[in-house]
Amino acid sequence: xxxxxxxxxxxxxxxxxxxxxxxxxxxxxxxxxxxxxxxxxxxxxxxxxxxxxxxxxxxxxxxxxxxxxxxxxxxxxxxxxxxxxxxxxxxxxxxxxxxxxxxxxxxxxxxxxxxxxxxxxxxxxxxxxxxxxxxxxxxxxxxxxxxxxxxxxxxxxxxxxxx
Amino acid sequence: xxxxxxxxxxxxxxxxxxxxxxxxxxxxxxxxxxxxxxxxxxxxxxxxxxxxxxxxxxxxxxxxxxxxxxxxxxxxxxxxxxxxxxxxxxxxxxxxxxxxxxxxxxxxxxxxxxxxxxxxxxxxxxxxxxxxxxxxxxxxxxxxxxxxxxxxxxxxxxxxxxxxxxxxxxxxxxxxxxxxxxxxxxxxxxxxxxxxxxxxxxxxxxxxxxxxxxxxxxxxxxxxxxxxxxxxxxxxxxxxxxxxxxxxxxxxxxxxxxxxxxxxxxxxxxxxxxxxxxxxxxxxxxxxxxxxxxxxxxxxxxxxxxxxxxxxxxxxxxxxxxxxxxxxxxxxxxxxxxxxxxxxxxxxxxxxxxxxxxxxxxxxxxxxxxxxxxxxxxxxxxxxxxxxxxxxxxxxxxxxxxxxxxxxxxxxxxxxxxxxxxxxxxxxxxxxxxxxxxxxxxxxxxxxxxxxxxxxxxxxxxxxxxxxxxxxxxxxxxxxxxxxxxxxxxxxxxxxxxxxxxxxxxxxxxxxxxxxxxxxxxxxxxxxxxxxxxxxxxxxxxxxxxxxxxxxxxxxxxxxxxxxxxxxxxxxxxxxxxxxxxxxxxxxxxxxxxxxxxxxxx
Ligand SMILES: Cc1cc2nc3c(=O)[nH]c(=O)nc-3n(C[C@H](O)[C@H](O)[C@H](O)COP(=O)(O)O)c2cc1C
Ligand code: SF4
Ligand code: SF4
Ligand code: FES
Ligand code: FES
Numbered sequence: 001x002x003x004x005x006x007x008x009x010x011x012x013x014x015x016x017x018x019x020x021x022x023x024x025x026x027x028x029x030x031x032x033x034x035x036x037x038x039x040x041x042x043x044x045x046x047x048x049x050x051x052x053x054x055x056x057x058x059x060x061x062x063x064x065x066x067x068x069x070x071x072x073x074x075x076x077x078x079x080x081x082x083x084x085x086x087x088x089x090x091x092x093x094x095x096x097x098x099x100x101x102x103x104x105x106x107x108x109x110x111x112x113x114x115x116x117x118x119x120x121x122x123x124x125x126x127x128x129x130x131x132x133x134x135x136x137x138x139x140x141x142x143x144x145x146x147x148x149x150x151x152x153x154x155x156x157x158x159x160x161x162x163x
Numbered sequence: 164x165x166x167x168x169x170x171x172x173x174x175x176x177x178x179x180x181x182x183x184x185x186x187x188x189x190x191x192x193x194x195x196x197x198x199x200x201x202x203x204x205x206x207x208x209x210x211x212x213x214x215x216x217x218x219x220x221x222x223x224x225x226x227x228x229x230x231x232x233x234x235x236x237x238x239x240x241x242x243x244x245x246x247x248x249x250x251x252x253x254x255x256x257x258x259x260x261x262x263x264x265x266x267x268x269x270x271x272x273x274x275x276x277x278x279x280x281x282x283x284x285x286x287x288x289x290x291x292x293x294x295x296x297x298x299x300x301x302x303x304x305x306x307x308x309x310x311x312x313x314x315x316x317x318x319x320x321x322x323x324x325x326x327x328x329x330x331x332x333x334x335x336x337x338x339x340x341x342x343x344x345x346x347x348x349x350x351x352x353x354x355x356x357x358x359x360x361x362x363x364x365x366x367x368x369x370x371x372x373x374x375x376x377x378x379x380x381x382x383x384x385x386x387x388x389x390x391x392x393x394x395x396x397x398x399x400x401x402x403x404x405x406x407x408x409x410x411x412x413x414x415x416x417x418x419x420x421x422x423x424x425x426x427x428x429x430x431x432x433x434x435x436x437x438x439x440x441x442x443x444x445x446x447x448x449x450x451x452x453x454x455x456x457x458x459x460x461x462x463x464x465x466x467x468x469x470x471x472x473x474x475x476x477x478x479x480x481x482x483x484x485x486x487x488x489x490x491x492x493x494x495x496x497x498x499x500x501x502x503x504x505x506x507x508x509x510x511x512x513x514x515x516x517x518x519x520x521x522x523x524x525x526x527x528x529x530x531x532x533x534x535x536x537x538x539x540x541x542x543x544x545x546x547x548x549x550x551x552x553x554x555x556x557x558x559x560x561x562x563x564x565x566x567x568x569x570x571x572x573x574x575x576x577x578x579x580x581x582x583x584x585x586x587x588x589x590x591x592x593x594x595x596x597x598x599x600x601x602x603x604x605x606x607x608x609x610x611x612x613x614x615x616x617x618x619x620x621x622x623x624x625x626x627x628x629x630x631x632x633x634x635x636x637x638x639x640x641x642x643x644x645x646x647x648x649x650x651x652x653x654x655x656x657x658x659x660x661x662x663x664x665x666x667x668x669x670x671x672x673x674x675x676x677x678x679x680x681x682x683x684x685x686x687x688x689x690x691x692x693x694x695x696x697x698x699x700x701x702x703x704x705x706x707x708x709x710x711x712x713x714x715x716x717x718x719x720x721x722x723x724x725x726x727x728x729x730x731x732x733x734x735x736x737x738x739x740x741x742x743x744x745x746x747x748x749x750x751x752x753x754x755x756x757x758x759x760x761x762x763x764x765x
Pocket of ligand 1: 333455670
């Protein structure tokens with residue numbers, strides 16, 4: 001009944017690709033996340049029905065791992081690296097400042113749906129800390145001022161894909 | 164004179180791309196075409212000098228390879244016009260030259276003699292930043308897959324295991340368990356199916372050894388896994404890689420398919436009858452999945468929760484079958500040891516810590532990047548000789564090793580030799596190789612709080628001491644940094660830490676208190692200042708600091724009042740400004756923007 005809202009075609013592929021080979025719920029969810037940018041309730045219900053596994057099995061796994069979103073993220077996912085190298089280089093202030101600017105908490109989306117702010121733990125570019133990511137664009141040696149300026153580029157409605 | 168053939172090599176590791184390497188690559192391609200130059204454009208990965216990205220190398224046939232640093236689009240044009248077109252290096256941007264490629268130029272330092280390089284010993288990193296990671300031919304021409312051929316030709320897995328044992332190689336993932344011994348256990352285990360897993364989860368937030376090796380030399384990992392598989396009798400390998408490393412994953416995918424095409428992977432490896440295939444599993448963002456039993460659960464598609472050991476994975480691992488789990492760096496050592504011998508390897512290092520170790524040097528350091536040193540050189544040599552010391556004339560305060568499981572070492576410990584035993588004696592661990600340098604502006608209570616915030620949120624929740632204990636530790640630390648510390652808090656931290664260490668099920672909980680214990684031991688005064696005097700000596704903890712404007716120094720430039728997000732600063736142009744304490748949210752923006760040092764942070 002919910003299939004009209006979210007296109008379900010392709011989920012079949014996900015199922016045959018992973019479920020029948022090694023039974024990995026993680027892999028199914030990863031493909032779902034990749035496809036929709038989050039884990040839609042409808043998709044879980046669909047997969048649960050097809051596999052005969054209860055939805056709670058899927059949610060048990062989805063809530064365990066940091067990668068999965070249960071609500072749809074904004075148009076631009078902004079990630080502030082909170083790894084150790086970035087921390088000593090002032091990433092806490094970067095996160096504080098952009099969240100003051102956007103008026104959101106960590107993991108929250110702006111009311112206009114343009115930005116979701118997230119924290120990540122190290123993307124491996126520590127020598128260029130602090131690191132700040134908008135969509136797929138990675139910025140190194142960022143300052144709070146530069147971070148705010150950078151965000152302005154994404155404010156004019158120009159989306160940058162999903163995180 | 165005949166026109167020389169020239170190669171331009173752009174550093175396209177994660178750091179390079181972050182610094183803008185893709186634009187430089189595109190520009191080089193476009194210019195070479197527009198100017199009709201016969202150049203070969205290629206890319207390489209992390210050479211370790213991440214502090215100087217974007218890095219571009221130019222090799223004119225018959226001449227030394229020249230490395231340029233901090234390359235921008237403007238400098239790239241100059242390099243093309245002068246060096247690429249006319250074989251005249253642009254000296255103001257050169258970092259080094261490598262004479263092994265040919266005739267040297269005047270006035271460019273030799274790569275191996277740079278202060279950053281001359282104490283390094285590159286074994287694991289021997290290919291990183293030199294070869295094109297996307298070219299299997301390049302790997303083979305640098306001696307790649309020789310070790311595999313040697314092991315298969317000898318057809319004696321036990322003898323190969325003996326070589327690894329004799330080399331003294333210990334696991335580089337953190338625990339330092341002898342690799343050869345682990346393989347021997349698994350070799351002896353009776354089973355029709357066995358697995359080898361490469362642990363590329365690299366959970367230490369602030370470290371990037373494994374990502375650089377995967378990006379820069381993926382075939383070395385494949386070859387290491389093949390040899391491990393051959394030795395223990397496994398036909399399947401998994402690489403469990405964190406999803407935050409997309410470039411590492413894509414380079415590895417390319418390498419795997421190339422290895423298949425060339426017959427190194429597949430159902431009949433090198434026509435020997437040995438079958439070996441590799442699958443990549445992407446992590447899903449849980450630190451605990453670096454722990455081997457949690458990692459296995461995660462590959463099986465479940466919640467990544469550790470289980471009690473024994474049975475060890477070598478007896479009962481993935482899908483209940485005997486499994487060897489090795490770290491990326493451990494595996495990258497294998498082909499080199501097989502080719503050059505156990506004695507060659509064990510000549511590096513100290514009595515019980517053989518070989519070299521890769522470290523990711525970051526934080527308050529002039530030359531941050533990826534380094535590989537023989538075990539046994541001192542922290543001072545790493546931080547000052549290789550890393551070039553602390554920027555902005557600040558004083559060194561501490562170096563953090565071992566990530567969330569490790570500790571902070573002080574200035575008095577700088578002469579500690581870096582090996583498993585000595586770093587442990589000093590109160591930390593070598594860990595997987597993260598090394599974060601901190602200066603006088605870093606608050607050690609804040610650092611301890613930072614790590615506990617991380618571990619308590621990453622605790623899988625299976626056992627109570629870790630799930631609840633780390634949360635309580637975090638709350639106490641948080642309270643102290645808010646100026647609400649109480650008498651007895653330090654004793655409470657000590658006691659609770661010991662309990663969590665003793666009672667937790669897995670390494671995460673058992674080591675989570677380490678950042679507290681080491682800072683409590685080495686920086687107890689700083690904790691006391693927070694609790695007793697409600698003062699943060701490093702001026703980091705917000706509730707304990709105030710910002711004021713020094714009237715004498717304020718020029719009335721208005722930079723601060725414009726920067727303040729809550730309009731707490733008022734004042735007319737060219738007249739001293741005033742900061743209203745009751746409005747201030749202590750964001751520090753005014754302090755950052757004031758060019759006249761007129762904002763005081765205390
Ligand atoms: C909480 C926790 C996280 C870990 N994370 C990693 C990791 O990211 N990478 C790694 O190689 N080993 C990690 N380990 C160590 C592994 O459990 C295991 O000892 C290692 O992969 C074995 O390989 P080695 O012998 O080659 O070092 C972690 C251990 C714990 C307890
Ligand atoms: S120590 Fe922590 S992470 Fe490890 S099993 Fe217990 S709760 Fe989970
Ligand atoms: S610290 Fe931040 S809030 Fe306080 S006065 Fe300065 S800019 Fe304004
Ligand atoms: S700590 Fe931020 S990239 Fe590593
Ligand atoms: S990523 Fe380029 S030198 Fe490290």
